[in-house]
Amino acid sequence: MTDDTRTRLVRTARALIHGSSFAEVGIADLCREAGVHRGSMYHFFPSKEAVGLAVIDANWELLKALLEESFDTEAPPLERIDAFIGGFAGMLTAARGRMGAVPGCPIGNLALELSGRPGEASARIAEILTAWQRYFRDAVAEAVLGGHIPAGVDPDTAALRALAYLQGITLMAKAYDRPTLVAEARTAIRTLIQTPTP
């Protein structure tokens, strides 16, 4: 309650949208849940789409925190990736406990919902996905240099594949409501990363 009104709005919007979808969360719901009046919300955001963009950025900020924490260590590069996946799976299971169902990836959900439709959102999401890939790529590159991985591996495609698999398994985890799938992704992602690309 000591929070900034704007902050409170973004935080509530984040939670509501993560629990369902951008389209399904109305301004009325958002304001009610955040304890903010309609007009007050429009004092901070010019439109609902602007709230959506703020939510995307907030999601990325949270995800980036986990990425930094997992990758900015002296652990061997492949273990950093494992650590990140563990943390990511942890976030999902925690969210499931909070909301009763696996909510899916905060970025991936919005990627499917907002990509390929007018507005800045799709570009922003593409940027975020490439930034995310970059963390994987750097770790893979370091693993190649360190000899933990065959030299034939291209860090960029390995990173793309790793993120794709993570997104896909998270989708399945949501569809089946089985968060453990994500934690088990470690081995599959290792094989994806360790296999040379022609």
Place this chain on the structure above:
Amino acid sequence: MTDDTRTRLVRTARALIHGSSFAEVGIADLCREAGVHRGSMYHFFPSKEAVGLAVIDANWELLKALLEESFDTEAPPLERIDAFIGGFAGMLTAARGRMGAVPGCPIGNLALELSGRPGEASARIAEILTAWQRYFRDAVAEAVLGGHIPAGVDPDTAALRALAYLQGITLMAKAYDRPTLVAEARTAIRTLIQTPTP
């Protein structure tokens, strides 16, 4: 035009939803596009959700046709999977030509949008995903028996991983608007399938 009204509704709904999302397609849009009057639509479907379910089934029917065509052959099992991925990628590139952007997987999109919310849709989608997996699983099992794949491979987890990767790379293809990513998925899925699971 000689089509059944109901069929025309489902077909149009399929196209519209695939182009954006279930939530964004209104009854008004649907009826206008299909050339059907409001009340007429409600003669065939009790609710919008029912239309959604019909669309899910129609999507599955189309996908199943491609699956049957790819897997019900005498080609070596691993090549059947390749063939399917090729066909799937072809569908996406064709859709991109038609609609101007990669639309994503007709099932995966709805999986993320409708899973974990009240209604039969989520259960229906989970069924479809497992049915889809089954095609992969049978092919993998046959490949194990035929010795094309190490004996340590568990067909079920291999199939899960393959489908997860396909979904994930399709998500990325939509986000980046790069349909070629899906066609290139063949090699990654091969490595996922050929690696033994402990």
Place this chain on the structure above:
DNA sequence: GGTGCAGTTGACCGGTCGGTCAAGCGGTAG
């Protein structure tokens, strides 16, 4: 000719949507 029924038509409903706005609040600077 009459009856029944699948299918059509389009006006209509209450509710909710995203968005606006004029008035009012407390604090602060002149």
Place this chain on the structure above:
DNA sequence: CTACCGCTTGACCGACCGGTCAACTGCACC
């Protein structure tokens, strides 16, 4: 004291939402 300003308040807007309904049409069956 007053004038300004960031922020709040809640009534209000037209458009659109999913859904209803009574009247109507064409056709098959008796």
